[in-house]
Amino acid sequence: MAKSNLFEGVASVPGAPKPDPILIADGVMRSFGGLVAVNVDHFEAQRHAITALIGPNGAGKSTFFNLLTGFDNAQEGSGTFNGRPLQGMSSAHVARSGMVRTFQLTKALSRMTVIENMRLGAQEQGGENFARALLAPLWRNREKEITEQAEELLTRFKLIEKRNDYAGSLSGGQRKLLEMARALMSKPIMIMLDEPMAGVNPALTESLLDHIVALREQGVTVLFVEHDMHMVRRISDWVVVMAEGRIIAEGDPHEVMRNQAVQDAYLGSHHDTDLFEERS
Amino acid sequence: MDFNDILQIIISPTTAAFALAAIGLNFHYGLTGLLNMGVAGFMLIGMYGYGISVSHGVPAWLALIIAIVGAILFSLLLGWPTLRLRGDYFAIVTIAAAEIVRIIGRSQWLKDWTGGNTGIRGKDFKGPFEQLSPFPPRLIRVGPFQFHGTLSGSWWLILVGWVLVGVFALLFWRLNKSPWGRVLRGIREDEDAVRSLGKNVYGFKMQALVIGGVISALAGIVWAHGNAISPDSMGRTTTFWIWTMLLLGGAATVFGPILGTALFWAIYVAIKQLAPIVLPNLASTQVEPIALAAVGFGLILLIVFRPQGILGDKREIALNG
Amino acid sequence: MQQSTVSSLARNTVLWRIVAIIAIVAVLAFMIAQAAQAAPSQAESPAIGAGENRLLQTLLNGVIFGLLLALASVGLSLIYGTTGLSNFAHGEQVTFGAASAFVAVSAGAPLWAAIIIAVFAGAASGWVQDVLLWKQLRKRNVPHMQQMIVSIGLALVLINMMQIWIGPDRLRLSTESPVKKHFGPFALTPQTAMSMLICVIALGAVAYFLMRTRLGRATRAVSDNPALAAATGISVNRVIRVVWMMAAGLAALAGPLLALYGDTLDFTLGSRILLLMFAAVTLGGLGHPFGAAIGALIIGIVAELATVYAPTPDLKYAAVMAILILTLLVRPQGILGRKERVG
Numbered sequence: 014m015a016k017s018n019l020f021e022g023v024a025s026v027p028g029a030p031k032p033d034p035i036l037i038a039d040g041v042m043r044s045f046g047g048l049v050a051v052n053v054d055h056f057e058a059q060r061h062a063i064t065a066l067i068g069p070n071g072a073g074k075s076t077f078f079n080l081l082t083g084f085d086n087a088q089e090g091s092g093t094f095n096g097r098p099l100q101g102m103s104s105a106h107v108a109r110s111g112m113v114r115t116f117q118l119t120k121a122l123s124r125m126t127v128i129e130n131m132r133l134g135a136q137e138q139g140g141e142n143f144a145r146a147l148l149a150p151l152w153r154n155r156e157k158e159i160t161e162q163a164e165e166l167l168t169r170f171k172l173i174e175k176r177n178d179y180a181g182s183l184s185g186g187q188r189k190l191l192e193m194a195r196a197l198m199s200k201p202i203m204i205m206l207d208e209p210m211a212g213v214n215p216a217l218t219e220s221l222l223d224h225i226v227a228l229r230e231q232g233v234t235v236l237f238v239e240h241d242m243h244m245v246r247r248i249s250d251w252v253v254v255m256a257e258g259r260i261i262a263e264g265d266p267h268e269v270m271r272n273q274a275v276q277d278a279y280l281g282s283h284h285d286t287d288l289f290e291e292r293s
Numbered sequence: 294m295d296f297n298d299i300l301q302i303i304i305s306p307t308t309a310a311f312a313l314a315a316i317g318l319n320f321h322y323g324l325t326g327l328l329n330m331g332v333a334g335f336m337l338i339g340m341y342g343y344g345i346s347v348s349h350g351v352p353a354w355l356a357l358i359i360a361i362v363g364a365i366l367f368s369l370l371l372g373w374p375t376l377r378l379r380g381d382y383f384a385i386v387t388i389a390a391a392e393i394v395r396i397i398g399r400s401q402w403l404k405d406w407t408g409g410n411t412g413i414r415g416k417d418f419k420g421p422f423e424q425l426s427p428f429p430p431r432l433i434r435v436g437p438f439q440f441h442g443t444l445s446g447s448w449w450l451i452l453v454g455w456v457l458v459g460v461f462a463l464l465f466w467r468l469n470k471s472p473w474g475r476v477l478r479g480i481r482e483d484e485d486a487v488r489s490l491g492k493n494v495y496g497f498k499m500q501a502l503v504i505g506g507v508i509s510a511l512a513g514i515v516w517a518h519g520n521a522i523s524p525d526s527m528g529r530t531t532t533f534w535i536w537t538m539l540l541l542g543g544a545a546t547v548f549g550p551i552l553g554t555a556l557f558w559a560i561y562v563a564i565k566q567l568a569p570i571v572l573p574n575l576a577s578t579q580v581e582p583i584a585l586a587a588v589g590f591g592l593i594l595l596i597v598f599r600p601q602g603i604l605g606d607k608r609e610i611a612l613n614g
Numbered sequence: 615m616q617q618s619t620v621s622s623l624a625r626n627t628v629l630w631r632i633v634a635i636i637a638i639v640a641v642l643a644f645m646i647a648q649a650a651q652a653a654p655s656q657a658e659s660p661a662i663g664a665g666e667n668r669l670l671q672t673l674l675n676g677v678i679f680g681l682l683l684a685l686a687s688v689g690l691s692l693i694y695g696t697t698g699l700s701n702f703a704h705g706e707q708v709t710f711g712a713a714s715a716f717v718a719v720s721a722g723a724p725l726w727a728a729i730i731i732a733v734f735a736g737a738a739s740g741w742v743q744d745v746l747l748w749k750q751l752r753k754r755n756v757p758h759m760q761q762m763i764v765s766i767g768l769a770l771v772l773i774n775m776m777q778i779w780i781g782p783d784r785l786r787l788s789t790e791s792p793v794k795k796h797f798g799p800f801a802l803t804p805q806t807a808m809s810m811l812i813c814v815i816a817l818g819a820v821a822y823f824l825m826r827t828r829l830g831r832a833t834r835a836v837s838d839n840p841a842l843a844a845a846t847g848i849s850v851n852r853v854i855r856v857v858w859m860m861a862a863g864l865a866a867l868a869g870p871l872l873a874l875y876g877d878t879l880d881f882t883l884g885s886r887i888l889l890l891m892f893a894a895v896t897l898g899g900l901g902h903p904f905g906a907a908i909g910a911l912i913i914g915i916v917a918e919l920a921t922v923y924a925p926t927p928d929l930k931y932a933a934v935m936a937i938l939i940l941t942l943l944v945r946p947q948g949i950l951g952r953k954e955r956v957g
Contacts, residue, residue, distance in 0.1 A: 082489075084488075084489075104485075104488045104489060105492055105494065106491075108489055108490060108491035116485070116489070120483045120485065120486035120489075122478075122479050122483060122486060123482065124478075124482055124608060125479065129475060132475065133475055133476065133487070133490060134490050136490075136491050138472045139472075140472030140473060141472040141473050141492070142473065143468075143473050146468055146471035146472060146473035147467060149467075152471070181608065182608075195490070196489075198490075199491060375942070378942060378943075379946075381700065381758075381759070381762070382942050382946055385700075385892060385938065386939050386942050386943075389889065389936075389938045389939050390939065392889055392931070392932070393935045396928070396931055396935070397929065399928070400929050401926040402924075402925045402928075402929055529889075533766050533770065536766075537767075540763075578782060579777075579778050582774035582777045585770060585774045586774035586778075588770060589766075589768065589771035590767065590770075590771050591767075592763065592764075592766065592767030592770065593771070596763045596764055
């Protein structure tokens with residue numbers, strides 16, 4: 014699954030159709046009290062790829078992200094995820110259909126242990142039904158499966174030693190890893206990362222990037238919102254640029270930055286991100 | 294210091310009733326983080342549901358079902374629009390709802406049903422339960438304890454009351470450890486996180502609300518049999534006492550509600566006994582207010598210095614935000 | 615994505631707004647129908663007599679009670695606005711004012727002096743509370759919910775201290791027998807008219823303070839955004855100290871006036887109206903003192919109308935509680951509040 018193959022032949026224009034889109038959005042409009050936050054004509058995210066959603070502050074990235082994941086409701090617009098319509102889908106329903114998300118301000122459930130956090134991430138545990146919960150034999154086996162899966166993920170994310178610690182006692186970076194590991198418990202087909210690098214110290218950045226790339230290798234589609242251009246250039250297969258609520262450019266990460274519209278958008282908002290310097 | 298009085302109150306049916314109400318609140322607040330400030334209202338629903346039915350000739354078992362159904366309906370009605378509200382708004386709604394129940398119960402409007410502000414007389418509703426008692430109808434002394442065999446706060450009621458406490462404490466234990474309980478504890482922490490993991494948060498909260506509500510209603514019925522159906526005894530203050538009992542013992546623990554309730558009443562009685570000794574000029578009418586003020590003061594100290602209560606785990610206290 | 619109609623029914627606040635409006639219209643229609651049938655009235659307060667027109671008199675009673683409630687509630691709103699605390703002990707501040715006035719009167723002071731003493735005592739109690747308790751909790755960053763429970767405990771302590779202080783019996787603040795005077799369709803005693811005047815002056819003074827004085831503007835700034843206010847050099851703790859004194863002082867002023875209005879005083883005076891105060895503050899908008907005054911007037915009028923038009927008059931506070939619940943469901947930010955952004 015080499016990077017270049019996925020996007021061969023895809024035009025570098027806003028709303029460009031993709032060969033095998035897993036997520037499609039059409040005519041999405043969201044305004045807050047008269048201010049239009051998001052106004053996207055068309056958007057497609059390619060399956061099995063890592064797509065970055067970038068843009069200056071106030072571009073509407075987070076709002077668009079929340080709309081796609083069901084955490085906000087658009088006034089107009091429609092979308093499909095993996096062929097199924099997104100209309101009327103609550104955030105929980107979206108998660109159940111295979112699209113999970115993380116949060117910019119990490120939501121590790123502090124007063125629960127790491128392993129309990131992980132177990133909560135699993136789906137299809139009959140014991141979560143009230144009646145069945147009363148009869149332990151009905152769910153004990155599934156619980157064992159879940160625990161094994163959790164421990165395997167924790168080992169992969171190097172958190173296994175913290176298994177029985179309360180999530181609140183973990184460092185910020187460890188909590189980020191926990192949230193990502195927890196999101197993987199439901200074996201999602203698409204994972205939406207909300208500024209995964211926010212507040213992460215540089216020592217952890219490499220580790221996080223490796224984990225995200227590993228996700229793609231396992232066939233999970235990734236979409237992330239980010240400000241960190243270094244990360245965007247490093248690992249994304251495709252970049253979508255938003256400004257003032259609209260998608261203004263799409264393309265290969267190395268080329269899209271050279272797009273005049275993109276430069277204008279960033280410079281226009283006095284964004285002092287280092288867009289143009291290519292660091293190896 | 295009369296230890297007999299203290300021991301007597303620890304096992305009394307009123308204490309059992311409060312322990313049961315505290316367990317109900319534990320489902321709401323300890324497990325799910327719901328700020329139910331209207332516990333007394335649920336208790337009233339239970340006792341009115343049962344009492345009104347029995348006083349109109351309905352057999353006891355049916356009256357019990359009516360009371361439980363009433364509690365379920367009240368929980369659904371309360372929860373449907375409010376479970377989406379912020380925590381402290383939910384608290385105010387529950388206070389207001391409980392007040393409405395109490396005001397309607399004590400008003401002249403439905404006096405023929407509820408008995409107005411004097412409530413329903415014991416002889417109108419306690420009969421069926423008392424007749425089921427296996428104990429002889431006289432005062433029975435066992436060691437330091439003395440209760441009647443059948444009437445009002447009887448050995449029979451003690452038995453039934455504490456068995457109910459045991460049953461629902463067990464229920465809490467099982468459910469807390471189960472995946473269902475895990476989802477609720479997650480909801481207590483952060484609803485959005487739990488939604489992002491695919492769980493129907495609203496449905497889970499409603500289930501917790503209904504279960505806790507039914508348990509509190511049953512607590513009301515037990516209390517009524519030991520005392521009376523009196524709306525003025527089921528006001529804001531009673532709810533705050535139950536909160537104190539739960540927080541004292543330790544919210545989100547299995548034995549916390551029981552320990553907290555027993556300790557609350559033991560300390561209350563002890564203070565009432567000590568007050569005239571420590572303050573010799575105290576009039577007899579002033580003893581009760583002193584004890585109640587001590588309760589309030591104790592609540593302040595508890596919440597500031599040890600919010601997890603006696604049995605709670607400090608790392609698990611669910612009081613922030 | 616976009617909401618589908620079916621799944622959004624339960625969530626849809628528009629639906630609840632419609633339900634609420636229908637409910638309010640139905641209640642009003644019911645009340646007007648009852649008025650048309652000239653339902654028997656059961657006048658609550660002996661200080662206000664039935665005037666020629668029952669409805670107008672009831673409205674006046676509502677305005678009077680609303681003004682008194684506003685005086686008591688404005689402080690509650692200010693405390694919430696500047697500190698985030700829902701103060702469950704505020705009812706006891708009202709009782710404290712009435713009790714202080716009673717003790718002063720019993721010691722021989724004239725009524726007007728007793729009321730002034732009560733206000734000073736109240737303000738002092740506000741100062742003591744902030745110094746000894748609330749400031750300490752703020753310093754330790756105790757979360758708001760825990761502070762609320764502290765206020766519940768404090769209310770328990772205070773109401774019982776009050777019971778020990780002035781006893782459990784019903785008392786009278788003034789031994790005068792009020793004589794009603796008639797002004798057109800209205801009837802009220804000079805005492806009540808004076809109380810109304812005091813309320814209006816006091817509320818006006820609060821408004822002037824908040825709008826025209828530097829400290830008042832600082833108070834509004836702290837209410838709006840404490841961090842920002844502190845960053846501009848405002849001493850947040852000083853503002854809060856003053857707010858506590860003001861709130862307690864205003865409540866202490868409302869206490870004796872309420873005792874005169876109802877011609878009765880006991881240790882539960884304030885506790886009985888605590889939920890009405892919460893209703894007023896919530897209806898007006900948590901943290902908006904003007905809103906609290908507006909909310910209190912509405913609550914007062916509704917309570918008095920319910921006295922006359924509800925199936926039985928003792929249901930009046932149930933009507934107020936229903937309004938409180940409806941407010942939280944339909945417009946939780948209240949009349950003057952701004953909607954919190956969800957996204």
